[in-house]
Structure formats: C-alpha cells, structure tokens
Amino acid sequence: MVKSKTGLDRVGIGWRGELAAGIFTHLDQIDLLEIIADAYFKSDARALRPLQTLAAQVPITLHGVSMGLAGSEAVELWRMDNMARLVNTLQPESWSEHLAFVRAGGIEIGHLAAPPRTDLNICAAIANIERVSEIVGQRPLMENIATLIDPPGSRWDEPGWTAQIVNACGEGLLLDLHNLYDNALNFGDKPEKLLMRFPLHRVREVHLSGGKWIDEPSISKEQPSTRQRLLDDHVHDVPGDVFGLLELLAQHVAQPLDVIIERDGLYPDFDHLVTQMDAARTALARGRASTAMMKAAA
Amino acid sequence: MNPFMLTGFSFLAFYLVVGILVAWGLRRWIISSESNGAPAQNLTDPYLIAYLRAGENEAMRVATVALLDRGLLEANGEQIKTKSSASVEMVKRPIEKAILRKFLAAGEAHELFKDAGAKAACDSYRQALLKDGLIADASTYAKRALPALMAIGLMGAITWTKISIAFSQGRHNVGFLVFLTIIFAIVLIYIWKRRLTGRGNAMLADLKDLFSRLKGRAKTLRAGGQTNEAAMLAAVFGLSALPAAHFPFMEKLYPARSSDGSGCGSSSSSCSSGSSCSGGCGGGGCGG
Numbered sequence: 001m002v003k004s005k006t007g008l009d010r011v012g013i014g015w016r017g018e019l020a021a022g023i024f025t026h027l028d029q030i031d032l033l034e035i036i037a038d039a040y041f042k043s044d045a046r047a048l049r050p051l052q053t054l055a056a057q058v059p060i061t062l063h064g065v066s067m068g069l070a071g072s073e074a075v076e077l078w079r080m081d082n083m084a085r086l087v088n089t090l091q092p093e094s095w096s097e098h099l100a101f102v103r104a105g106g107i108e109i110g111h112l113a114a115p116p117r118t119d120l121n122i123c124a125a126i127a128n129i130e131r132v133s134e135i136v137g138q139r140p141l142m143e144n145i146a147t148l149i150d151p152p153g154s155r156w157d158e159p160g161w162t163a164q165i166v167n168a169c170g171e172g173l174l175l176d177l178h179n180l181y182d183n184a185l186n187f188g189d190k191p192e193k194l195l196m197r198f199p200l201h202r203v204r205e206v207h208l209s210g211g212k213w214i215d216e217p218s219i220s221k222e223q224p225s226t227r228q229r230l231l232d233d234h235v236h237d238v239p240g241d242v243f244g245l246l247e248l249l250a251q252h253v254a255q256p257l258d259v260i261i262e263r264d265g266l267y268p269d270f271d272h273l274v275t276q277m278d279a280a281r282t283a284l285a286r287g288r289a290s291t292a293m294m295k296a297a298a
Numbered sequence: 299m300n301p302f303m304l305t306g307f308s309f310l311a312f313y314l315v316v317g318i319l320v321a322w323g324l325r326r327w328i329i330s331s332e333s334n335g336a337p338a339q340n341l342t343d344p345y346l347i348a349y350l351r352a353g354e355n356e357a358m359r360v361a362t363v364a365l366l367d368r369g370l371l372e373a374n375g376e377q378i379k380t381k382s383s384a385s386v387e388m389v390k391r392p393i394e395k396a397i398l399r400k401f402l403a404a405g406e407a408h409e410l411f412k413d414a415g416a417k418a419a420c421d422s423y424r425q426a427l428l429k430d431g432l433i434a435d436a437s438t439y440a441k442r443a444l445p446a447l448m449a450i451g452l453m454g455a456i457t458w459t460k461i462s463i464a465f466s467q468g469r470h471n472v473g474f475l476v477f478l479t480i481i482f483a484i485v486l487i488y489i490w491k492r493r494l495t496g497r498g499n500a501m502l503a504d505l506k507d508l509f510s511r512l513k514g515r516a517k518t519l520r521a522g523g524q525t526n527e528a529a530m531l532a533a534v535f536g537l538s539a540l541p542a543a544h545f546p547f548m549e550k551l552y553p554a555r556s557s558d559g560s561g562c563g564s565s566s567s568s569c570s571s572g573s574s575c576s577g578g579c580g581g582g583g584c585g586g
Contacts, residue, residue: 017511021530027342049337050504056337065586098586112586145586176586232586270527
C-alpha cells in the first residue's frame, strides 16, 4: 500500500474503468481511490491482480453496495465472506457499506432502500454490522442513503436513527452529502440544519455526487403530481450547495476526512473531474481555516 | 507402449505433443519464477508503458502521436515537423523534448528511431523497467538458460534416439523430424529470449485489464490532446487501438499500425474477468 500524499484531509474519486486513463495520468492529484467491491466478488486471485497493481499506485478503499446491513434479516454468510476475501487480498485503508436494505423475504430489490427507522430495525442493523465486522476483521464505515420516500412506520428521524446505529457499533460514518442534500430538499428540511443533527464526530469519509430533478410519480392518472423530487444519479456535477455542506462539515469536525467524488456515467473530460476534486479541497480548506480563525478569536 | 517404436505420422504427432508441452512448461516456469514481488509503482507515464509493451521504437511512436495530437508536431503526408521551436522548452518529458528537437527540421517518422537524443531519452525508461524487474537483464537470461537448454536438450535427445533407431532399422526418412526439431529449438530460444519478465508480463496484463473499459469506448475519444487518454490507450494497447477516423495522420505515418478502431470490442463485453467492472449507478437513480 502506498502512503497518502496529504496530511489531514484527502480527496479522491471512485474507480471506474472508463476513467482509467484520466486516473492514471492524474495520480499526483488523487489522494485515494474508492473501488466498488461487489464488482469483484466473483473474481479469482488472478482477476484481482490488476486491483493490486492499482493499489500499488494510490491508497484504496472498498465500497459495498449489496449487503443490505440495515435490513431486518441477517446478511448471508457468503456475502460477508466475499468482502472478507477482498479486504484480505487488497488491504484497503477502509471499507464501507450502506445503511439500507436491498432484499426482504428472498426478493432482491436491486436498489438501496431506506428501512422503517424503528427500534427493532436498529437492533437488526447493529447485529448485522457486528457480525460482518467479526467476519471481515475490520469495521465498515456506514453510509447514509438518499430516499424518495420517507420510510413509513418510522419512529426515528434519519440523523437520530443513524446516530443510534453508529454509536452503538462504534464505527465511522461515511456521510454522503448529496444524499443528505437530496433528503433535506425532498422532505422540506434545510440541508445545513439536517447536517448538524448527524453524529458528525463519527464522520470519516464523505461522498460527493450529483443528481437531477424528476417529476414525483403520480398516484393515479386523475391525480397527477405537480411536485418534483431530487434524484441522486451520480451522472451530474456536484452542486455548489453540496460543496457548501462540505465546508460546513470541515468547520465542525476535528478529525481528518476522506472525500470521494462519485461519477457513474456521462463522463466529462477528466480535467473537469479534477476541477471538482479541487473544489472539494477548497471547501475543506475553507472550513478548516474558518475553525482556526474561530479558535484564534476565542 | 514405447513411443520410440511408433513410426511415421504417429511418432511425429507424439513429438509435436511433447514439444508443445515442453515449450508450455518452459514458459510457465519463466512466468511463475519471475512473477514474485509487489506490483510496480509509478505506472503513470504512457511512454514507460509503451516501452514495457513493445520497446524503444514503440515508446517513440506513442510519444510522436501524442505530440501530434497535442498540436506540437504537424504532419504533412509522411513528413513531420515541429510547429514552434518554443515548444521544445514547454514540454516536460525528455522523450518529448528529444522528438520536438529532432523534427525542428522536417523528417519522416521512421527517422526518429535512429535519433541519438530520442534513444538516450528512452534509455531512462529501460533503466526504470530493469530496476523494477519488468524487463529481462543479463542475470534474467542467465537464470533462464539452464531450463531452456534442458528443454532443447530433451527435444534433441528424443530426435537423436529416434534417428538412431530408424537408421538401425534401415530407414532414413527423418527429414521432417529434423525440421520439427529445428522449429522447436527456435521456439524455445524465443521463449528464453523473451524481453518481458514474468513480472513485466503480469504488469502489462493488469494494465490491459484496468484499461479494458476505456478500450471499449475508444471510438468516442476525441483528438486534440485535451486529455492523456489517447496516449494511455495507445501505450497499453498499441496505436491500432486509436480510431483512425479521429487520428487521420496515423495512416500516413504508421500505416501498418493504424486501424479503424473496430477491433476494440465493446464496453459491455470487456468485463469478462470481472476485474474491470465498476458496478456504478449509471444515472437511473442511485441513492448510495
């Protein structure tokens, strides 16, 4: 594993094969890469070699998308074994999964879905996270998800529910600021206020991405919806407001942050993505500087 | 059954199978014995990768195409010329400086291969690859020599034994067997002399795997040097991976190496090993 290039905060990008050339030729501007773990679950040792070559160039983290750790059902052992094998082979700096459920009653949803935020669900999520931590040998960072519906039957709000789980497990939080931004706008919150209610002392990693406004699905043809919802799609630029949230976050936490730009399609010139990474660095620096100024003033 | 008692086509078939197995075994031994160690670092220079894949001339070709793409060189038919002498100081890499210097006076692309300045610039790549154990040096060839000689000796011994038996039985139709022996000796020497070490071979395979998705969308690459994507693609897969429609100068300069890019496959099929598939969200809503 190579050493990180920066001291405190680091900024990187999600590894996508389509961006390979841009990533390889801009490694001096990329502090870390995040690799989608699930794409390699079926890979044998030979097929994992290229990732080891990649990990020799830049620090890597692994990101899982299909475990469904916040589901009420226990996660199958083979899924956790796959992650354990990958972590063991690639030795990432960290690995992460989502606070979501992706299956129930044997049916795969094919999507990250927000579970009802109940006490029972908190217990189930904690049990799943404890078990996967034992099997993988490293605690996952847990990521908040975007949702277009407020989970029915919920007793907790999202920040409270998230805090209950990550505090009980003692693990770090991967805060997706665009997901948070989406949820705030879709459910009438102020993004800044929502951010401040999350357990920010647990944040280790940050995801930044973009999205688009879509028409809210209508209940029936007779009752067409006139509202719109913000969809997190990873194929648009990170909005300026989300960089503002990053600045606010950097202002309120002392621990170092790893920031990952997520882009899954409609790939622009890589220089444009470098600009987005630079914008993240600027936001982090502004936030840190603001804290330093406040401390100095006090 | 004693295989030396086989005659005619049967013995030649036996010899062919043994020869293929011996060549395969030698190759496997070289790859496995030279594949140790951590993956090499700093594989960010496209010309280094081009040198690894196909040597000095290929590094020069890829660098020339990159400079043409960036507009620092201009092509007029088979002639290349540096657009502005100021660009020699603008570029950072020694190989680029050497090429721009060489073509301050117009010349043909192949003349570069004899240029002392370009060769000296390439030597730094050679040294870096030797240091990382990615290309073979004298000690590598020496280490390979004994197994290679044993393999050649084995094939020679089989031939000698068979010829002795044939002659003792009054048969002299051994010409094709001698021909096969010479062919296998050439193949085994070729394997022994392979430029890449097992580690270099694995590294190149890794890069091809990591870049396979980019190759799949090669046709969408734009000329104009906005990014280093074209240079990286050419470095990893060769100039033929670049779409001739977008890089028309290649056809005149390197006719044997340019293509229409149709051999690049599709992005959806480039994930066979699973190791280049990213598994992202792709625009349909992600939430994660």
